[in-house]
Amino acid sequence: YAVQNFLTGQLQCRWATMERPIVVAGSRNCKDLEVLRDIDAQVEAQTLAAELRVGSVRSGRALLQVHANLNTEDAGEFREMIQKGRAIGHNMVVQGLVWGNVGLSEHLIEAMSAHTLCVGLLGASLRLGVIGHTDAQAVFARLHEMISETLKETSMPPEEVSAFSPEQEIAVMRHENSSHRLFFN
Numbered sequence: 001y002a003v004q005n006f007l008t009g010q011l012q013c014r015w016a017t018m019e020r021p022i023v024v025a026g027s028r029n030c031k032d033l034e035v036l037r038d039i040d041a042q043v044e045a046q047t048l049a050a051e052l053r054v055g056s057v058r059s060g061r062a063l064l065q066v067h068a069n070l071n072t073e074d075a076g077e078f079r080e081m082i083q084k085g086r087a088i089g090h091n092m093v094v095q096g097l098v099w100g101n102v103g104l105s106e107h108l109i110e111a112m113s114a115h116t117l118c119v120g121l122l123g124a125s126l127r128l129g130v131i132g133h134t135d136a137q138a139v140f141a142r143l144h145e146m147i148s149e150t151l152k153e154t155s156m157p158p159e160e161v162s163a164f165s166p167e168q169e170i171a172v173m174r175h176e177n178s179s180h181r182l183f184f185n
Contacts, residue, residue, distance in 0.1 A: 026096015
């Protein structure tokens with residue numbers, strides 16, 4: 001149950017209180033790149049661990065590149081802002097931008113955000129050999145109800161976001177300086 005407890009903590013103390021509201025704000029403002037730039041800067045300031053910032057930016061920019069290639073509305077323009085140093089490109093901001101501009105509903109965007117987090121963390125657990133495929137699917141199934149209940153609540157505004165997962169952040173910060181690294185981020 002260690003993986004399930006960790007994932008539950010991430011969903012409750014980071015996703016629900018930071019990532020979800022940022023994705024929602026990104027989708028609601030997907031046509032206003034200046035607002036997105038400000039939200040992006042907020043994510044940068046509120047993500048203390050360097051590896052979490054770097055990983056978020058790497059993922060966000062990769063997603064943005066795909067959507068710029070697909071000519072998703074405003075993806076190319078936001079990418080240009082990043083290239084000019086006017087924006088950063090954090091993943092949760094880019095998700096809101098591109099998913100909002102392809103016409104997905106806010107509820108679906110929130111669900112996709114939770115799904116993406118779970119799949120990413122469960123995938124890492126699989127690669128580390130902490131759990132097997134069947135256990136990963138069972139953990140994910142047990143979390144569906146909690147995610148569904150969270151999605152029934154109104155997402156907080158971006159100016160109220162926070163994340164509190166000190167054990168994870170300390171582990172990530174230790175990993176930044178470790179000579180024995182399993183993952184790049």
